[in-house]
């Protein structure tokens with residue numbers, strides 16, 4: 001199974017992003033482009049990073065009717081990204097349509113991996129019960145959404161590191177888990193509440209960790225990235 005660290009590029013301009021990445025040029029790490037950077041800098045920044053040799057997880061979390069998502073995924077596949085994602089709550093029909101769009105859009109080339117967000121890590125079990133009217137536990141809900149994603153043919157899910165084990169138990173060890181909420185034992189937690197260290201994420205069996213501020217806000221981002229790699233991968 002792959003094991004890699006994905007740096008969350010939570011910046012608002014292409015210039016800031018490229019400046020941040022300059023010490024990483026020879027390493028070509030996996031990077032994540034989220035809504036902020038994509039809405040600010042558009043597909044051009046994706047093409048730039050792909051052209052420079054980075055592996056790109058385009059984290060746009062699509063959620064719409066199946067036909068709209070199919071067509072949007074076809075466009076995203078044309079950007080040559082390595083991973084993209086959607087909300088499992090959009091239904092199995094939407095997930096199958098997304099996969100069709102991605103397959104069409106890569107014209108026989110390598111299809112980007114497709115991941116589903118189960119429940120956002122910012123959603124508590126209480127909010128899920130009271131506001132979303134989902135009566136099951138967080139564990140049952142995440143495992144059920146992951147199973148839907150697996151049965152629709154997706155490659156894995158984005159989940160909290162603490163949920164990775166439930167997903168693997170429900171869907172098998174080959175079904176990928178990609179987990180944000182990573183902090184070094186000695187670094188601030190910021191606004192994340194359900195967190196683990198890179199070393200603990202490795203023990204749990206997560207395939208990829210997504211790390212933002214512990215790397216992007218570090219005094220020496222390259223050293224922080226290398227620390228993540230040595231705790232998680234090596």
Ligand code: C5P
Pocket residue numbers: 008010034119120121122158159180181182190192210211212213214
């Ligand atoms: O800075 P930090 O390490 O908390 O960044 C985590 C990244 O992962 C951010 O880009 C955030 O949007 C993303 N993410 C998350 N929780 C999720 C899904 C995505 O923190 N459930």
